[in-house]
Amino acid sequence: MLDSLDGLSVGDSLGQVFPIVRRSTVAELRAGSVPPAPWGWTDDTEMACSVVAELLERGGIEQDRLALAFANRFDAGRDYGWWAQQTMNKVRRGVHWRKAAGAVYNGEGSCGNGGAMRVAPLGAFYADKPDRVVAEAVRSAQVTHLHPEGVAGAVAVALAAAHAGRARIGGTRPVPAEFITAVLERLEDGETAQLIRRARELVGAPAERAAEELGTGIRVLSQDTVPFTMWVAATYLDDYPTAITTCIAAGGDSDTTSAIVGGIVAAYTGGGAGTGVPESWIASREALPAWFEQIRETRSGRKPGSGLFRRWFSGRPGGGDPPRPTREPW
Numbered sequence: 001m002l003d004s005l006d007g008l009s010v011g012d013s014l015g016q017v018f019p020i021v022r023r024s025t026v027a028e029l030r031a032g033s034v035p036p037a038p039w040g041w042t043d044d045t046e047m048a049c050s051v052v053a054e055l056l057e058r059g060g061i062e063q064d065r066l067a068l069a070f071a072n073r074f075d076a077g078r079d080y081g082w083w084a085q086q087t088m089n090k091v092r093r094g095v096h097w098r099k100a101a102g103a104v105y106n107g108e109g110s111c112g113n114g115g116a117m118r119v120a121p122l123g124a125f126y127a128d129k130p131d132r133v134v135a136e137a138v139r140s141a142q143v144t145h146l147h148p149e150g151v152a153g154a155v156a157v158a159l160a161a162a163h164a165g166r167a168r169i170g171g172t173r174p175v176p177a178e179f180i181t182a183v184l185e186r187l188e189d190g191e192t193a194q195l196i197r198r199a200r201e202l203v204g205a206p207a208e209r210a211a212e213e214l215g216t217g218i219r220v221l222s223q224d225t226v227p228f229t230m231w232v233a234a235t236y237l238d239d240y241p242t243a244i245t246t247c248i249a250a251g252g253d254s255d256t257t258s259a260i261v262g263g264i265v266a267a268y269t270g271g272g273a274g275t276g277v278p279e280s281w282i283a284s285r286e287a288l289p290a291w292f293e294q295i296r297e298t299r300s301g302r303k304p305g306s307g308l309f310r311r312w313f314s315g316r317p318g319g320g321d322p323p324r325p326t327r328e329p330w
Contacts, residue, residue, distance in 0.1 A: 001052060002296075004124040004161055005288075007266020007277050008048050008259045011244050012117075013039035013285045015258030016079070018248050026249045030242075037284035042079040044259040048118040049073075049292040051140055055125050056299040061139040067097035070143065073291070079255075081220065083110060087144060097143045109146025113217055113225040115154035116141075117256045120263025123161030127169065127267070133162045134186055145222075152192040153222030157260055159183045160233055164268035167237075176203045176234035183230060195227035202231060207246050216252025229257050233264040239275040240265045 017039045018029070050069040054061055071091035074080070080088070083104050090100035104110045119137055126133045137158035141151045163182045167174050174182070180200040187193045195214055202210045210231045215224030228250070236243035243265045247257040262277070269276040287293075 001055065001121045001125040003270045003277070004121040004165075004263045004267040005048060005052050006271055006282055007240060007269075008118075008120050008263035009041050009045040009288060010039075010266075010277055010281045010285050011247070011258030011260075011262025012044040012255050013041040014244060014281065015248055015255035016040065016042050019251075019254060026245065029245050029248065032241075034281065034284065038286045039284050040286045041288075042255050043075075043084065043114075044117040044256055046073060046075060046078050046289070047114070048121060048259070048263070049289055051118050052121045052125075053292055053295045055122060056295060061122070061136050063097065063139050063143050066140065067091055067143040073289070081112070081114075083112070084114065084144070098146070101142070101144050101146050105147070109150065110144065111147035111149035111153075111222050112145060112220050113150075113153055113222050113253070113256055113260075115145040115150050116157045116222055116226050116229075117259050119154045119158045120161040120260060120267065123158035123163075124165045124263075124267040126158075127162045127165030130159075130162060130166075130186070133158050148188070149190055149192050149222045152188060152190050153226040156183050156187055156192060156196060156226050156230065157264065159186055160230060161264045161267045164233070164237060164264050168268045168270070173238055174234075176200075176231075176237075179234040179237065180230055191223045192226055195223060196230050199227045199231040199234075203234065207232070207235075207250060211250040211252070216247075216250045216254070217257050218252045220253055220256075225253060225256060226260070229260040229264070232257070232261045236261075237265055237268050240269045240277050241275070241281075 017035050047070055050073055054066050071088045074088040076085055087100045091097050102109055119140055122136055122140055123133055126136060134155055137155045138151055141154035145151060160183050177200050184196060199214055211228055214228040216228055217225035232243055232246050243261050244258050247261050248254050266277050271277040272279060
């Protein structure tokens, strides 16, 4: 889980800063040249930290608690969309989250990509409990996204991260089409699921074609964000730097696509040299919130990132390396 959070937050921060700084080209990024530190993270990371904190403290998602955590930690400077700001402010004023989230889009609820962007660590946490992944992902999404497509996007990402974590523990590397199939088998039908099926059909195609057909989050919806991330994660499951570079090169809502893909892929690769999350990238990312580090250290009884606690929540009980084969919908 903690590796997944690192992968998510690094992807988010690099995806956010790269289009702004532009001191490196995509070709240079592929060659290992990255923008100067620090890389600031967005609402993707802020909300993911709250999800992980709930799992560390409670072992599951309690919706009332999670909604209040989101609202109380809400920082408008973290690139939250307009609807997100409205929802968070309502919850802060005492409006129940279900009423606040249900008021979005004339009572339909949001089908944005916000539920998906923050959920990968939850999937990694429940890697050995596939039946629970769906229920907990639904609960985590509903506090802000009540539209079925917004929920489906979160479920798909959680399932992908859980499958990645199981593959890591089992020492296997799923082939891309089988990886996507594992997500679809537990996903309810709808537009997001239909486009994920198309992502499976596009396995082996150039990334440019996959991005063009599936979308890169330009509309900031689950439907035009999650399918492409499934394609990227399945294709580059064992290569974190390439997966993130592929998202950034595709453009669109690159901080969110990179956060989603980063969280899934890091659940498989972990961190460190080679094809995991580069240590230099983690060092370049802005530090995670102090309140989160405090919770992590308190719950572990150790310094963050150390010892058995991290290996357990990273999905690597033995500590070994894996095999080496301005958004609006919110």
